Amino acid sequence: MDTRPKIEEKFQAKFMVNFIAKMPVWPDPKDPRLTEHVTGVDQEGKEVGLAVTVERPLTLFLNGREIVTMMTICDYPEYLAIGYLLNQNMLRPDDDIVAIDYDDEIETVVVRTKNETNFEEKLKKKTLTSGCAMGTVFGDVMEKFETVSLNKEATIRTSWMVALFKAINTAPSLYLEAGAIHGCVLCQDDTVLVYMEDVGRHNAVDKIAGYMYLHGIAPHDKIFYTTGRLTSEMVIKTVQMEIPILVSRSGFTAWGVSLARQVGLTLIGRAKGKRFIALSGQERITFDADLDQIDDEPRHVSRKTGKK
Amino acid sequence: MDTRPKIEEKFQAKFMVNFIAKMPVWPDPKDPRLTEHVTGVDQEGKEVGLAVTVERPLTLFLNGREIVTMMTICDYPEYLAIGYLLNQNMLRPDDDIVAIDYDDEIETVVVRTKNETNFEEKLKKKTLTSGCAMGTVFGDVMEKFETVSLNKEATIRTSWMVALFKAINTAPSLYLEAGAIHGCVLCQDDTVLVYMEDVGRHNAVDKIAGYMYLHGIAPHDKIFYTTGRLTSEMVIKTVQMEIPILVSRSGFTAWGVSLARQVGLTLIGRAKGKRFIALSGQERITFDADLDQIDDEPRHVSRKTGKK
16 A cells, blocks of 8 residues: 555645645655665675665556556656656647556556547557557657757856755765665756656656656756766757756766757766866856865765665 | 678678677777767866767667667677567567668668567557557566576686676776776676677677577576666566676665575675675675785776766
8 A cells, every 4th residue: 555645635736737846855765665674795705784775667557558667666656657758758748637546556657638649649550550669759759859949048057066966965865875776856056956866867857857747847947967877868858858957977978968969958977076077058057166165075975886 | 881890791600599609708999989089178167078988779670560769889789689689578589580680871670580479479469459568578578587497506706706897897998988888797707708888788788698699608607797786677687698696886676686586596786896795696606705815996997977
């Protein structure tokens, strides 16, 4: 049985569109459903105990159609479902969502729309011809990508970055608790609005996309932070969400850079402590931090794989 | 135009089944197709140049059916195609592969089998009922998972681990060249056999699976090393490949641990330098390394995101 307060109850509305969200949202590493304690041995054969993140399968349906089974920590299945469908371009902003039904016993979430979606139409045609439609999603997504126009007035200050990285890295999180997890953070100026974690970085992004959509949060003045790499997929999702600035602790791929430049996304990578490299959209950066007065990221908050 | 020597020519055989592979296979970070030089600015606004990994879309077809579009560095599209299909349980060892056609201009790889595969049959039924079949793959994979029996006699020595980690971390690689990439390594005893890299860790695994299948390499005495996290998916793939020992630099998820224990896979995580934690199948480990005589991993080879 799912004992979480129903999102509907939390926000006193059947759906969350146009209702003001309670922000900031921080990770809740103490939620007992999210980690498990296990024991094993170390390099000397000595018994050791540690906390590990719990991942669960979640099968997503759009109306009567099974879309995908995802592995997720399942803290926000409704946001994940909506964000996934939006970022895959399977759901469009004008589709009228009438229900999001999560059932934790059978591990499913069903998104229902008033009318059949454009994606379902396409899928129907597709399955009659060459089969599975997952491959077509890519083309659709690229088509939308080319039509997005990002806010040119948005800005990011290097002093904000220093403050954000510190806030994100020192906040209690599943990462600090158990490791092996990605984080994504929606920010405005030097402030964290929504910090989501998940076993896959795409789930974390999708949860934020779902949150923004359901609470009607404007993307144009936001900054998106991720612990994951700046691949083409990450760039495409950020652009789909119409957020003008993407920042990551991790590195770049060439296509990620090329797509970001094509659409004028500000792309900042290898961002830790006071350091970063920007490879696209540098004109949105204001260099106002006094770097000599700021220390490098201390080693104990350094986000490494495999160490707490 | 694809200027790489055709795999067929390299191995003097139409297909590579039962032909001895040239091992070890190491990354080729100097291959000009795999990285690109870009310039940007750092935290002080100073111009900086760096190498970034190139990712390309590759659309996979099984006979006439479009399966998926993957983002890959595309160094071994044929191995990737076969490994993906095997690990998704879309292709079974008894399916008779008659061609693997890679076309770099239209970015497709087509795997052709003599007869229609069981997966295609299922897909046909599925599309007539509830639509896209990607969701069904999960159930099929779990079904196979439960039937695998891993070699109980396989062993891993702590001294081998020390040697392997050193060899892997100091070998020239795309990771050291450009970062933002995952690595997977097939090992035997203290020796590296096949080291593959890719933008997604699953691609790197799949390329090794394809390599093993096409060259008829036995899995039962091998060790699988990955830079990625030990999630359920990673455990399932290793078990599908029938490799009894899985080692990672990164951390664990609870379901990864639980699946490994269920099937008796040796699961070693947070493995760096001389340190590790084993959470399943400890009986295959021989603690023979003299740890006092071995240094910790030097910081410069430490695999961090975002730093060379």
